[in-house]
Amino acid sequence: MADDQKKTNEAPLKMEKAREISLPAAVLALEVSSDGKTAFAACQDGGVFSVELEDGKPALLGKHESYASGVTLLPDGQTLISAGYDGVLQWHDLTTRKTTRKVKAHEFWSWNMDASADGLLVASCTGRYEAGGYKYEPAPERELSVKVFDAKTGELRHALSHVPPVQAVAFTLDGRHVAAGNLMGEIRVWDTVTGKQVAQWTTSDFTSWGIIKSHHYLGGIFAMMFNAAGDELYICGMGPMRDPMAGNGVQRWQRFAWRDQKKLDETHEGESGQGLMEALAFHPSQKFFVMAGRLFQGKWNLAFFDTATGRNLYALDAKHRITDALFTGDGSRLLLAKARGQERKNKDGVWPDYGLLEIHSVQMPV
């Protein structure tokens, strides 16, 4: 087991770092092929890379004009869709390694994207935080905040209203519903067939209004996922802070029965430290899920939770900010997207790499 892993509880599973792959810029989103051999990374330099996990060599697939923020592989295994802070969705053909389509989805950033498991729909969320009141309450949207596209044709299916900035989006496994969460902790769920909103509620446990340094809002929901049955929604971020500039809110997830807008569970008292959590992933067995992000203070920035009890089963300090996490299809490996602090130019005048893709082998408990 790697030296930097610290158990916080009796470990019912084992995890070991198998490989670390360097990328030029911080990795903001990850995808992996169904055979687990190839990963895809959306990076802060705008690059969309494919990475063969055996040899660890990244190859550029496409480039956004600003940060690349999302990447998803359709079930055909040949079509990769990426999203960026340029507000564009790009379709990449993995056989020809060419970018085949660009769709201007938003005037502002695509904060996050997701595709339905059947590969029919892709959703992206946007929104710029603009001051809408004396206390810097977010102003209403200038453009519709959530867009759902036909993943095959790129055609817009639904443009859905929310309060910007909308920072996280997720489909149910059956693709029937899509949810999106924003800075203010407001969650909306829509029917993807009709485009009608079917649920809306707000959790105040992720948003800060600055008291110490600045009077404005910060935080919100940074990642979300549905359970396999599609009746529960998990969200993550960090708890409110007095000083939003500190980044020291409590590491937090919450679980909702979304049709009732009822909170079922959240990070248990005493089981988390401080720091922004921005990645959620279910293990294929659905028995466990992972939450990861940045460690400000505490013992971990990556933790496994028992889906049934919500208990923190195993946690470690992965040393660098984790921006995304996902399991390979067989559940034997966990891939982590990481962002190191950007270093100064070296003596040769070159900016060192500051993105990482890590592969960990995971042995689940019997």
Add this chain to the structure above:
Amino acid sequence: MRNPLSHLPNPACGGADHTLHRRKFLQGLAGAGALSLMSWGGLFSLPAFGQQAKREQKHCILLWLCGAPSQFETWDPKPGRPTGGPFRSIPTRLPGVHFGELMPLCASIADRFSVVRSMKTSQSEHLQGIDLLNRGALPRPPFIRPTLGAVLAQQLGHLENPIPNFVLFDPCPEGNEFKEFKAGNWAGWLGAQYGPVRVGGEFKIQDVVRQADITAEDHEARNALRRFLTRKYENERRSAAASSQNAVFERVKGLMSCADLFDLEKLPAKDRERYGPAAFGLHTLQARHLVENGAPFVMVANGMPWDSHVFHNEIYQMLVPELDRVIFNLVTDLETRGLLDKTLVIAMGEFGRTPWINQARGRDHYPNAWSLMLAGSGIKRGVVVGATDADGVDVAEKPFNEKNLFATIFTALGIDPYAAYDLPDLPTFHRVEDKAEPIREILA
């Protein structure tokens, strides 16, 4: 003698003609007799006097971007470079000059102000940086150099002015390094009378309205008695505290007479819409309104929102457009009102931010190469001076420090930058030490 203000339920000013000229004020006193202090109202009613004073009056509005704003997302973008961040750059009215994409309004009036892209200072911590960029020199304990606001309050203001000579808007009262600075001595060796009157959070100044059951005559009589007793105490005991107390009471009295100027609700809704809706913009609108009514120096701060060690881009997507709108409206409004040539507008913080992005998706403190903006009185229009290297790591052309900046500010306002302070028993200090050169490229 009847008090000319006694007919008013709550003495308040708000007109354009209440700026006092010292000589006229003294003439007013002499003509009306030594005890007729409330002849102020009569002085205010002389439009010609007010207009003359306003013609001569120079002003300064400092948009204090505390926390240290990033040069990359504002005045000195580096799109496509490893340090550039996610925002693009946009062309401005100046050929070849680009600003960050979040500043389209400023880009559209880039020919009306100057930008310095090559500030290089020495302090990388907030408290020290705030002190440096507010005083224009490194500390030399135990002597306390007055802040820019205090110097301009002394040089541009009048102690008899009912509008405070130094107004500080800052709605964020809680703990941070700026709070620590604010708790310190702003006026230094100039004396407390040149310190700021602080307004924030609420737009109206609190507790400056005369109680309804006290007549204006009673109020003044009480004040005269208090003043007499305090002066007596001050003379007999040589008490600086008593002197300061008198200064404070005089200031409160001035505030009582112009409380309406601080009432946002009395400003046109259209203006509030253009500058607002958030605190920084609305306070800047009030700064403009105060300047229109004769205030010599107004500093608009808003806590330390620019200190983006985490969530840099997430914060700047909101802050920079607000700054863009505020500067645009302020500069164009002052110009429309014929005040831009008399009013120096400065937008700056205590340093800049790092070219490199940290692990928490933030930019850290960086005094090595940063930018600021000046407009109005004594400043050329449409000049960008200095340059940083391709990645914004260092100054490539014409480095300037805080002394160069202060020499520029004083010169632009017609104040001798190198004058020695008259400080008996103290070492010799100058407004700007070492005869530091102003930034001549931007001086009109």
